[in-house]
Amino acid sequence: MSQSRNQPSARAVPADLVDEKIVIAYYMAALTFITISMLAGLLVALQLVRWNPFNGAELLSPGRWRMIHTNAIAYGFLANAFLGTLHWAVPRLTFHKVASKALSWFIFYAWQVIVLATAAGIVIGPTLQDQPWVMELAKQTHLPMGLGAQGLEWGETPFWIDPVALLGLLLVAVNFMVPIGRSKGPMYVTLWYFMAAFVWTFLTYAMGNLLPEYAVAGTSAGAIGGLFIHDLVGLFVTPLGWGLMYYFVPILLKKPIWSHGLSLVGFWGLAFFYPLQGIHHFLYTPIPMFLQYGAVISTIAVELVVATVVINFFGTLGSKGYDQFVNNLPIRYFYTGMVFYFITCFQCALQVTLTFQKLIHFTDWVVGHAHLVMFGVFSLWLFGIMIYLFPRLLGRPWYSQKLLTYHYWLSAGGLFVMFLDLTLAGVFQGWYWASLQPWDASTNGSTPFWIVRVFAGLAMFGGLLCFLYNLWMTAKGAESVDESPALAAAAT
Amino acid sequence: MSDARTSDVRGTASSRRKTWITIAMAVLILIPSLYGFAGKFIEFVHIYRGTGGGEFAVAPILNYLLASAGFFCMLLWAAWNGMFRDVEQPKIDFLENERLLDRRGPAA
Numbered sequence: 001m002s003q004s005r006n007q008p009s010a011r012a013v014p015a016d017l018v019d020e021k022i023v024i025a026y027y028m029a030a031l032t033f034i035t036i037s038m039l040a041g042l043l044v045a046l047q048l049v050r051w052n053p054f055n056g057a058e059l060l061s062p063g064r065w066r067m068i069h070t071n072a073i074a075y076g077f078l079a080n081a082f083l084g085t086l087h088w089a090v091p092r093l094t095f096h097k098v099a100s101k102a103l104s105w106f107i108f109y110a111w112q113v114i115v116l117a118t119a120a121g122i123v124i125g126p127t128l129q130d131q132p133w134v135m136e137l138a139k140q141t142h143l144p145m146g147l148g149a150q151g152l153e154w155g156e157t158p159f160w161i162d163p164v165a166l167l168g169l170l171l172v173a174v175n176f177m178v179p180i181g182r183s184k185g186p187m188y189v190t191l192w193y194f195m196a197a198f199v200w201t202f203l204t205y206a207m208g209n210l211l212p213e214y215a216v217a218g219t220s221a222g223a224i225g226g227l228f229i230h231d232l233v234g235l236f237v238t239p240l241g242w243g244l245m246y247y248f249v250p251i252l253l254k255k256p257i258w259s260h261g262l263s264l265v266g267f268w269g270l271a272f273f274y275p276l277q278g279i280h281h282f283l284y285t286p287i288p289m290f291l292q293y294g295a296v297i298s299t300i301a302v303e304l305v306v307a308t309v310v311i312n313f314f315g316t317l318g319s320k321g322y323d324q325f326v327n328n329l330p331i332r333y334f335y336t337g338m339v340f341y342f343i344t345c346f347q348c349a350l351q352v353t354l355t356f357q358k359l360i361h362f363t364d365w366v367v368g369h370a371h372l373v374m375f376g377v378f379s380l381w382l383f384g385i386m387i388y389l390f391p392r393l394l395g396r397p398w399y400s401q402k403l404l405t406y407h408y409w410l411s412a413g414g415l416f417v418m419f420l421d422l423t424l425a426g427v428f429q430g431w432y433w434a435s436l437q438p439w440d441a442s443t444n445g446s447t448p449f450w451i452v453r454v455f456a457g458l459a460m461f462g463g464l465l466c467f468l469y470n471l472w473m474t475a476k477g478a479e480s481v482d483e484s485p486a487l488a489a490a491a492t
Numbered sequence: 493m494s495d496a497r498t499s500d501v502r503g504t505a506s507s508r509r510k511t512w513i514t515i516a517m518a519v520l521i522l523i524p525s526l527y528g529f530a531g532k533f534i535e536f537v538h539i540y541r542g543t544g545g546g547e548f549a550v551a552p553i554l555n556y557l558l559a560s561a562g563f564f565c566m567l568l569w570a571a572w573n574g575m576f577r578d579v580e581q582p583k584i585d586f587l588e589n590e591r592l593l594d595r596r597g598p599a600a
Contacts, residue, residue: 013596092593093586186575188582199562207555220551227555235559251590256583264579271563276556290535291553 017091020393022104026084027386029112031468033076034379036119038461040069045457048450059123067122067149067156073374074154074232076115081382082240083111083172086194088389089247090176093191099178107171114157114165121158122149153229155208162209169205173198189263193243196271200235204228219286227278233373234274234302241378242266242309245334248385249316252331253324258315262308269305273298280352284361296352303349310342329404333384336412340376344369359434364449365426372419375460380412383467390474399473400481403466410463418456425449 046052047062054060125148149156208228212221279295324331391397432442
């Protein structure tokens with residue numbers, strides 16, 4: 001094939017294009033936080049079935065650790081894993097190093113401090129706030145906010161961390177936009193998604209954390225909160241996730257994406273339809289109906305956009321898709337995540353209608369939906385990427401392919417059981433409430449579902465332990481106990 | 493020579509047909525969309541003027557417009573700079589580049 005205009009010569013590429021150490025460091029941090037997040041999730045699940053082993057311990061109260069569960073997965077696991085993978089993908093896509101290696105390491109340490117400070121604020125903040133000397137200090141300095149969590153889902157980061165986190169996000173954007181800006185010619189779709197994510201994440205974080213705290217109140221703040229929690233999924237996690245799929249899937253399948261044109265339709269569709277749909281979390285509220293209808297329609301429109309993306313990826317998989325799915329482990333993670341993504345968005349298109357909302361609002365249906373997208377889609381994708389990259393980063397094959405397979409089945413299977421269980425629980429709860437039975441009737445009726453959820457969560461955590469043990473043995477240089485040469489070859 | 497000319501004429505006719513179909517489809521989609529948008533915009537103005545809490549409507553709309561306006565400008569910029577001219581080429585270049593990097597070894 002002749003050299004095209006976007007293809008520099010081999011000599012033009014810097015020798016140390018990718019800083020592999022920082023990729024590993026981000027992955028280690030990500031895996032630490034997902035372990036904490038899953039343990040926190042298990043604690044909350046145990047509390048719901050009244051088996052909480054730390055009952056009465058204030059610092060381990062499920063109310064606080066539920067926020068650790070959600071924040072650690074979003075900012076600890078997903079953000080760290082995405083940042084690590086960006087350090088691999090962006091330089092290789094652009095043939096330029098990140099703006100500054102020193103800045104990369106500064107961001108890495110700063111981000112860990114931000115996540116840990118958020119956790120400290122959530123766990124210790126409320127206790128500290130009750131101390132007389134803290135109350136006195138707050139009175140003297142006219143401190144308007146609490147030291148603990150802010151009262152906004154996924155925006156619980158204490159107010160004093162928000163400016164630092166925003167500065168961190170700005171530096172991330174600068175560090176990656178410099179190599180993207182230096183690349184020539186029409187851009188590959190992955191870079192479109194990445195550029196958008198850098199802008200959107202900053203704007204979304206600023207909107208969700210600053211506006212309700214300082215500028216707007218009441219229903220208007222509720223509307224902003226709705227936009228924030230949904231845009232955090234759609235404008236931070238989604239563009240990075242799909243951008244990485246467009247990068248890794250063609251590499252692993254060794255063939256280009258089916259239609260680059262269709263991929264751009266998906267990108268621009270997301271750009272214009274997604275930002276308005278967060279209001280769908282607040283149907284039947286005093287927010288003007290035309291805004292609620294707008295959110296419903298844009299949510300349904302996004303489902304059409306998602307259909308183009310999923311069709312594109314399955315078109316790329318082609319006629320030998322089954323073989324790839326069975327024998328290529330990262331591809332199995334990626335396509336399982338894509339199926340889950342389609343289910344999530346299809347569910348979204350249904351549950352945003354006023355009819356559905358009447359039944360499922362505030363029920364466990366929503367919890368199941370959130371787990372499906374955050375773990376079933378993006379966490380599975382990131383594990384698939386790690387399975388592909390760790391052998392390259394560590395310079396040796398995985399210790400055990402069987403353990404990787406266990407991780408896949410326990411994670412994907414456990415998550416699917418949890419999703420079905422919580423969806424069903426949500427329907428039951430909705431009908432209990434609609435029939436105006438006493439509250440106890442709905443909690444008693446939910447208990448069997450919550451017990452199933454504990455075991456599904458234990459399966460997922462068991463999968464994670466398989467992965468961590470496997471990684472430990474691989475990093476230690478233990479001799480590989482490979483049983484499946486096909487899987488091993490595909491994964492490396 | 494004559495075959496080439498016939499093929500050119502056919503090509504021009506086919507291209508013209510595609511242009512007309514594109515315009516017809518665009519009009520078909522745009523007219524109801526604009527009608528709907530105008531209706532909702534008028535409703536939005538009435539809500540903003542009519543009640544004390546009109547900012548309920550303005551805050552999310554402004555957020556959306558701020559985000560979308562930037563991306564609309566980027567779309568225009570991309571089209572102006574030929575990003576969509578040879579729309580399938582980047583997927584070929586990207587894989588070639590990856591092969592090039594892999595040939596250089598894992599450190600690249």
